[in-house]
Amino acid sequence: MKSGIQEYLSYFVHSLFLSTKGFAVNTIKYNKKFYRVLGELEESQWYSLEQLKELQDTKLRKLIVHAYENVPYYNKLFKKHGIRPHDIQGTEDLKKIPLLSKEALRANPQDFIAANINRKLLAPGWTTGTTGAPINALRSRESITFENAVLWRQKRWAGIDVGCRKVAVWGTIWDHVIVPSSIKSPPFWRKNIADHQLLFSYYHMSDDTLPLYFKKIEEFGPDFIEGFPSTILTLSNFLKRQNEIFSVKSIFTSSEPLYDVHRNEIEERFKTKVFDHYGQAERVAAASDCPEHRGLHVHPEYGVLEIIKENRDASPGERGEIIGTGLNNYAMPLIRYSTGDIAQFATEPCPCGRKMPLLQSIDGRKADSIITPDGRVIPGGGLMGAFHGIENVKKSQIVQEDINNIIVRIVRNQNERGVETDRLISNLKKCIGEDVRIGIDITDSLADGDTIKHRWVVSKVKIDG
Ligand SMILES: [Zn+2]
Known part of the structure; x- marks a missing residue:
């Protein structure tokens, strides 16, 4: 070495x-x-329950007005459910708003971006979520x-x-x-x-x-x-x-x-x-x-x-x-x-x-570690980055079948476009190395654990210690 x-x-x-x-x-x-x-957080950590609620409710009211006025998804959602921004005065009123699923966000992320924000100043916040499908949650500075x-x-x-x-x-x-x-x-x-x-x-x-x-x-x-x-x-x-x-x-x-x-x-x-x-x-x-x-x-x-x-x-x-x-x-x-x-x-x-x-x-989401033929132990969660920017992945799961072979199972979105499998394999090889074979299996459903908390990375190789 x-x-x-x-x-x-x-x-x-x-x-x-x-x-x-x-x-x-x-x-x-x-x-x-x-x-x-x-400095403010140093103080508010010692707030009473009432003070914490007041602080949180004030921030929530401001956010709700902003979302209604500037975010297409929320403008439509609030109108559809007859919610006016002032109906949400505190956290107890949040129940009036339906839950937001990862699928709804992934289906139309553009709809969640505020119209009054300069998009050039936003930073990406990539996640593959519990289903192993990439979502880019943009963040303001x-x-x-x-x-x-x-x-x-x-x-x-x-x-x-x-x-x-x-x-x-x-x-x-x-x-x-x-x-x-x-x-x-x-x-x-x-x-x-x-x-x-x-x-x-x-x-x-x-x-x-x-x-x-x-x-x-x-x-x-x-x-x-x-x-x-x-x-x-x-x-x-x-x-x-x-x-x-x-x-x-x-x-x-x-x-x-x-x-x-x-x-x-x-x-x-x-x-x-x-x-x-x-x-x-x-x-x-x-x-x-x-x-x-x-x-x-x-x-x-x-x-x-x-x-x-x-x-x-x-x-x-x-x-x-x-x-x-x-x-x-x-x-x-x-x-x-x-x-x-x-x-x-x-x-x-x-x-x-x-x-x-x-x-x-x-x-949270579980991911086994991958072990390579040369004895490296790679955290499964660390493979998430390989999926950044790969489109049309609805669900995914990485399975290490044995020390030399990894299969990436992918369920595609229902559209005509494909998944850039070559780019995905090349991204994964940057993390795992060249000495493990990586195959892609495009499938209709994930064979085991096709539920909200499935293990995203499954390794059938036993790690000692
Ligand atoms: Zn404590």
């Missing part, structure tokens, strides 16, 4: 690119408004700033502050693959100087490469490591096999369900606490672990989070589907959006004193 000139050239060129992009992104993520919002402040409120709960050094173990950033699978020699990381960040590739993690990862992380000395739960678990399983402990200040996880058993294993190996975060690419609601770790506090300033079971509000302790209404993205408002994720509200208040609602046992 000796590094060559080519690998180092790629490292310098790509790090320069990511850092330049990073400085541009920072003008949105860390501007004056960011510091103002973060203001909503990106706001979200960053919400994320930093949680980082501060863990004793971390803006400007610290961070390690992220991801596959892509801003839709760019951090290190393509075609690169076989180190470095398997890139620098984003703008964000004091070292970005590691989760496409290259194996028993051969992980010692280099840990050596580099130690050298860099981060305040925290962040990644998918499955990625951090791959790191912690490696430490376990080596009978080693690797101490870091904090670990942050997001984007996949984090199970208690995995949380415990990670905390034991990294000698720290894991701070989990729940959100979705559609950005309709968010919740985060506080220092008490009794569940995830919903951020009421970010979105209205309902838990619905059989068309009614689920009681505390009762599981139901998370329905979210994002309060900050005026570019593409999504009201009462069915996330497909399942959770329950806690029955007891959190001892930390915050009245922000507490979510427990969140179950």
Whole structure:
């Protein structure tokens, strides 16, 4: 695994690119408004229930008027159901508005874009949803700033502050693959100087490469490591096999369900606490672990989070589907959006004193990890990026049949147009590598688990440890 000139050239060129992009992104993520919002969020986290409701209702009323006046989908929907904007005075009135399904959003995303927004200033927010079909939920710059402040409120709960050094173990950033699978020699990381960040590739993690990862992380000395739960678990399983402990200040996880058993294993190996975060690419609601770790506090300033079971509000302790209404993205408002994720509200208040609602046992989309012939463990959720921009996919599922073979099952939209399968395979190979055969199976329905919570990536290969 000796590094060559080519690998180092790629490292310098790509790090320069990511850092330049990073400085541009920072003008949105860390501007004056960011510091103002973060200051406001520091205060509102200690609001009483009444104050939180007043804050949320005020934001909701403003959003509803905007959606009615500027968003074609909502203008038509409200008229069809005889809803006038002032009929929605608070969250309790939201029930007057029908739920929004992923299918309705995917069928006509243009209808959700506000007419009074400059489209050139919008950022993509790709998701493949629980059905594995790509949706691009566009985001305004203001909503990106706001979200960053919400994320930093949680980082501060863990004793971390803006400007610290961070390690992220991801596959892509801003839709760019951090290190393509075609690169076989180190470095398997890139620098984003703008964000004091070292970005590691989760496409290259194996028993051969992980010692280099840990050596580099130690050298860099981060305040925290962040990644998918499955990625951090791959790191912690490696430490376990080596009978080693690797101490870091904090670990942050997001984007996949984090199970208690995995949380415990990670905390034991990294000698720290894991701070989990729940959100979705559609950005309709968010919740985060506080220092008490009794569940995830919903951020009421970010979105209205309902838990619905059989068309009614689920009681505390009762599981139901998370329905979210994002309060900050005026570019593409999504009201009462069915996330497909399942959770329950806690029955007891959190001892930390915050009245922000507490979510427990969140179950989102599941995706197995893929294991490659050369021993790399790739988180299934990391293959999502390969579907960005691929049209006409109604549903999809990735099945690793054996160590050498992957089949991508696709249910197409009902129209004449095809799916760009060559582009999809090429995207997947950038993540997985060339040594696994990838076949496409266009089908009428997904064979197993053709339900809302099916596993998007299924691996029939057993992973040790
Ligand atoms: Zn708490």
